[in-house]
Amino acid sequence: MLKIYGRKPVLEAINADADIEVIYIAYGQHGEIINQIYTAAKKRKIKISQLTKEKFDKLAGNKNTQGVIAIKRSYQFYDIHELIDESKKSKYPLLLLIDSIQDTHNVGAIIRSAECAGVDGIILTSNKTAPINETVEKSSAGALSYVKICKVNSINSVIKLLKEEGFWIVGSSLTENSKLYNEVDYKMPVALIVGNEEKGIHKLVAENCDFLVKIPMRGKINSLNVSVATGILLFEINRQRNLQ
Template sequence: MQNQTQIFGIRAIIEAINADKSIDKVFLQKGLRGELFTELESLLRKQGINTSYVPVEKLNRLTKKNHQGAVAQISPITFYDIEHLVLNVIESGKTPLFLLLDQLSDVRNFGAIIRTAECTGVDGIIIQKKGGAPVNGDTIKTSAGAVYKMPICKVDHIKDAVFYMQASGIKVIAATEKTDNTLYDVSFKEPCAIIMGSEDRGINPSTLKIVDTKAKLPLLGDIQSLNVSVACGAFLYETVRQRLAIDN
């Protein structure tokens, strides 16, 4: 199983960023100073790369090498450009189906969702550059390798993806309990993008304001929530059911 690649050292990370490597996250030592370190910080902010300031002990656990106060995790996949992906899917003649993940944080949930998405014909997954689960070894393992088959895009904010989908004629459906509609009341037959929220906070309220439709899963037991990957599977297979009915 391919694991996430690490690079270490301030200069090495600067060069990797300038070479357009797909960097998931950079860990920087708290309290570190210096001209080169400041240059790296500036570059990380400019590129919108997920960054955490941690004690040196954390960096020492990440690598035994001379890290100089900086360790980066490089994604094992190459991310797609959202505009090219959406355009290619539309031009292919098929009915688009996209999945937007609003800061999903658990890598195993992420991997499980990627696996289900691949099995249900999702055309691509869009995630936010900051705040979400990385594509790492656990993601790859849980996805059963589907991460290598599923186009994944990164955007600055999920709202950017919502606006782009809507401008492309794709209906945006939010999976949220903050509605009276169940997913069985909503049509998934036309081009659509489904948004799933994070495990603890759900979908960002500002994002909910701009979606086209909201839908929830009916919950008949005492526990009023489902694991996000299970909920996502229910939404995707309802989409499959409705679309298969058209073909038949």
């Protein structure tokens, strides 16, 4: 089971028809979003239970909950072939591959940016990427309930499959041979790959990309947080596609 903490994430999960078993609300909670939670939960016949402060704090631990916790059944991942087929319903499919990003806050923030950018699906590595947990759910601000996610063992195997399905592979990398991120034409099926906080995408992954792109740095620090960089790249892809 997965706990969802916070008023907005819980409300977003309800509205997305997430598989929620029960919602716990601490006694004395009021406000517009609390009222919306009650209304949305009642409509979907989701049980709400009010808890005393002592019981609620025990359930919450040291998490910032804003007085609301939802219990959701474990996240259901998509099959890779199903994800690709679903993405092809878009004029220009856009998939995001996360290669070994280990910080749960970064993964959550990336999922939030991806949902806002309208990506068709996210692909995670199974063994070297942060797990989908409560921190990811909270950091995504509810976006986790709306995105399609697939877990795979090998990014390189998926790259091969995606190329066979007509995708162009774009990797984020600060290497000298990388193009500036706004110099690539993204009006095509694109799979964008972002990598580990310290090491970036793996060497073999980079070699298998059709394009490597970078965001120019103007200050003294030569790299952005991976979640910030991902947002910039995704919205550049959208900007180009919307120029038609």
